[in-house]
Amino acid sequence: MGINRREFLRLAGLSTLLGLGGKTAFELLAPGQLEAQTYAPEPNALKAKRWAMVIDMRKMDEKTAQKCMNACHLTHNVPNIAQPKEAVAGVSPEDQNRFRIKWLWTEDFHNAFPGDEHANLAEKLHHMKFPVLCNHCDNPPCVRVCPTQATFRRPDGMVMMDMHRCIGCRYCMAACPFGARSFNWKDPRPYLKEVNMNYPTREIGVVEKCTFCDERVAKGQLPACVEASGGAMVFGDLADPKSKVRELLRANFTLRRKAHLGSNPQVYYIV
Numbered sequence: 001m002g003i004n005r006r007e008f009l010r011l012a013g014l015s016t017l018l019g020l021g022g023k024t025a026f027e028l029l030a031p032g033q034l035e036a037q038t039y040a041p042e043p044n045a046l047k048a049k050r051w052a053m054v055i056d057m058r059k060m061d062e063k064t065a066q067k068c069m070n071a072c073h074l075t076h077n078v079p080n081i082a083q084p085k086e087a088v089a090g091v092s093p094e095d096q097n098r099f100r101i102k103w104l105w106t107e108d109f110h111n112a113f114p115g116d117e118h119a120n121l122a123e124k125l126h127h128m129k130f131p132v133l134c135n136h137c138d139n140p141p142c143v144r145v146c147p148t149q150a151t152f153r154r155p156d157g158m159v160m161m162d163m164h165r166c167i168g169c170r171y172c173m174a175a176c177p178f179g180a181r182s183f184n185w186k187d188p189r190p191y192l193k194e195v196n197m198n199y200p201t202r203e204i205g206v207v208e209k210c211t212f213c214d215e216r217v218a219k220g221q222l223p224a225c226v227e228a229s230g231g232a233m234v235f236g237d238l239a240d241p242k243s244k245v246r247e248l249l250r251a252n253f254t255l256r257r258k259a260h261l262g263s264n265p266q267v268y269y270i271v
């Protein structure tokens with residue numbers, strides 16, 4: 001083939017979007033040639049039938065949330081593209097916010113849980129900053145709309161990204177009701193203060209998001225945010241009744257973000 005893998009995917013993906021036979025183009029390739037990339041599990045890999053996360057807001061304050069965000073973003077080479085306070089070249093700070101790349105960030109209650117608000121909400125909820133991330137939904141709309149299978153759901157529930165398959169169409173961003181995906185409008189590399197050489201950097205024109213630290217789980221490590229959280233974030237197997245996540249869910253009232261939309265999020269919040 002006279003074109004590289006990503007160029008092929010871009011053409012096949014666009015032809016799929018336009019209804020011009022892109023599926024046939026995918027089928028022309030030998031089996032396995034375009035399989036999405038993921039980390040091969042090492043012998044000590046953590047395993048689960050269904051990964052899930054519980055965030056215990058009784059143990060989460062702003063300092064802890066910041067530690068978790070730093071851990072995630074340093075581990076995964078997420079660039080720090082700060083939102084400017086003033087307009088630049090006629091573009092408002094709000095509009096420039098689209099340049100921001102975020103895998104883990106914080107939201108107020110009314111942004112994190114809009115369907116769960118009411119006039120007599122507990123006072124403490126108005127003062128909390130909720131760490132939010134991709135919910136690794138059981139029924140992920142982002143996966144359904146992706147024309148190249150750059151985003152896909154693993155059997156253990158992780159919703160993954162293969163940056164090499166991403167053609168930057170941003171359909172997944174429109175489909176995700178949580179704002180969990182960011183698009184690289186600029187080359188992210190100049191915005192990295194430090195580079196973790198053990199994790200790839202991205203390029204302009206691809207979407208990225210939290211991957212539940214699949215690369216660490218494949219090596220037997222907990223997600224970086226969980227490790228940094230001092231027990232406020234718990235990761236485990238929802239299918240195992242003896243797991244810590246199941247224990248916490250049994251013993252506490254929990255919320256999920258925008259559960260009414262039907263994507264079935266798998267990040268739970270103890271409030």
Ligand code: SF4
Binds near residue numbers: 136141175177
């Ligand atoms: S939170 Fe958004 S990006 Fe993550 S799986 Fe759900 S729909 Fe997809």
Ligand code: SF4
Binds near residue numbers: 150167168206
């Ligand atoms: S931008 Fe999203 S929908 Fe488009 S190819 Fe990339 S992952 Fe798939």
Ligand code: SF4
Binds near residue numbers: 073209225
């Ligand atoms: S699970 Fe991993 S990728 Fe996701 S927010 Fe936590 S540290 Fe980041």
